[in-house]
Amino acid sequence: MTKAVRPDGSGSNGSGSNGSAGPEGRSGRGPGRRPGPTETREAILAAARDLFAEKGYDGASLRAIARAAEVDPALVHHFFGNKEGVFTQAMRFPVDPSEVAAKILGAPRERLGEMMVRTFLEVWDDADRRAPILALLRSAMTNERAAVMMRQFVSTALFGKVHETHRIPMLRINAAAGQMVGVMLLRYVLEVEPIASATGEELVDLLAPTVQRYLG
Amino acid sequence: MTKAVRPDGSGSNGSGSNGSAGPEGRSGRGPGRRPGPTETREAILAAARDLFAEKGYDGASLRAIARAAEVDPALVHHFFGNKEGVFTQAMRFPVDPSEVAAKILGAPRERLGEMMVRTFLEVWDDADRRAPILALLRSAMTNERAAVMMRQFVSTALFGKVHETHRIPMLRINAAAGQMVGVMLLRYVLEVEPIASATGEELVDLLAPTVQRYLG
DNA sequence: GCTTAAATTCAACGCATGATGAGTTTTAGC
C-alpha cells in the first residue's frame, strides 16, 4: 500500500542517459520537470493525508511525506510553502459536511440517533474518508493549531447543523458527540476489544438509544 | 508554574567558589553530586509527567524534561536508561485503580452510572491525578507502546473490576468507557464549548443516565 | 521555434533530538 506505481504513458525518457555510475545518491531520478501532465501535487497530498492520519501533525515529517510520494522534500515546499501549508491543504476535505448533514437531517427526529450512529460508522469504515478525520484527531492532541481546526470542525460543521435545524441545546449535542468520538477512539485508534471487532449493527443497537436520548 | 524553587536546607555549598567568569554555558552549576539528600529523581519524574501530559510521548523531549527539572539531560539517562524508561516510570501511578474501583463498586448497582461519572470528574478536575492519564491518552494517539499501556489501563484496571463484580458484558462497558473518554476529550483536551465550561452537576445529570443504561 | 514559467532535484544550513563516555563531587559503608 505504501508504494504508488506510476502509470507512465510512454517509456521514452531520461533514466538511461548515464547508465554506468552516476551520483545515484538521493532519489534515483535526475533534476528537472517530469514528462507528462503534473500529478505530483496530488500524490503529495495523498501521502500527507496517510501519514498525518497515522502519526499526527508532529509525528509525520515533511521528509517522510516526500519519501512516500517519491519526491524530493524541496518539492513539497515548492508547492505548499511550509509544513502547515501541507497540513491545511491535506485536510481540505475532512468530510463534506453538507453531504453528511443532509443524510442525518433527512431522517425524522425520532430516528436522529440511529442515523447519526450509522453515518459515523459508514464514514469511519471507509479508509479514504477516515484518514483526514483521524489525522485531525491525532494532530489535535498535541498541536494547538490542529486543535482549533478540530474544534471548529466538531462544533460548526458536524453538529452545528443539528443544533440549528432542531433547536437542540448545545450541551446535549456535545454529549452525543462525546459518545461518538469516544467510541471511535476506542474502536479505531486504541483498538480496545471487544468494541473494535463488534459489528455495525451491534453498535447501532447499543449506541443509537443514547444518542437519541440526547437529541430527541 | 514552570519553575520549581528548591527548598535548599543549608546555603553552605559551592555556587560561590569561582564567582568571576567561569564557563557558565549550560546549566549554571558545576559537575559533581549535590549536597543534601537526593531529591532529583522525583523532580525529573514530576517534570516528565507534566511534559508528557502536555505534549505526549513524542512531543516531550528528554532535553525539555531535563530543562524543566533544572538538570543535565545526561542525568535523566543515568536514572532511567532511556526515554522509554522515563515514560514508564512517570506513568507508574496513573490512578490507583483499587482506590477508584472501591469507590465505584461501593455504590448500589442502580447508582453505578452516577458514581462512575462523579469519579471521572473528580479525577479529571485534579491536575495531579489528571496529568498521567492525559499523558497516556495523548501519547497513545501516536505511540504504539503507549497505546498498549492505555489499552491495558482502560480494559483491565479501570473497567475490568466492574465487569468482574457485576457480570456486565464487556461491550456495554466499552460503550460506557467511550462515553466518558469522549466527554473528557472534548472537555479537557479540545475544550469544546459549552461542555468545557459546564458544571460537574450538569454533567452528572446529563451523563449518568447513559452510563447507568449501559451498566444497569 | 523561441521564450517564459513551472516542475523537479541537489546541496547545504542551522537546529534539536536521543544517546554515550569520561570526568568531578558528594554520600554511605566500613
Added chain:
DNA sequence: GCTAAAACTCATCATGCGTTGAATTTAAGC
C-alpha cells in the same frame, strides 16, 4: 578517614528535522 558507589555535569556523536537557494529539465504561450 579511607574507599567504593552514587549523583551529577560536560563535551560530543550521529541522525533527522524544516527550510532555503541554485541549478536543470520540461511544458505552455505566442
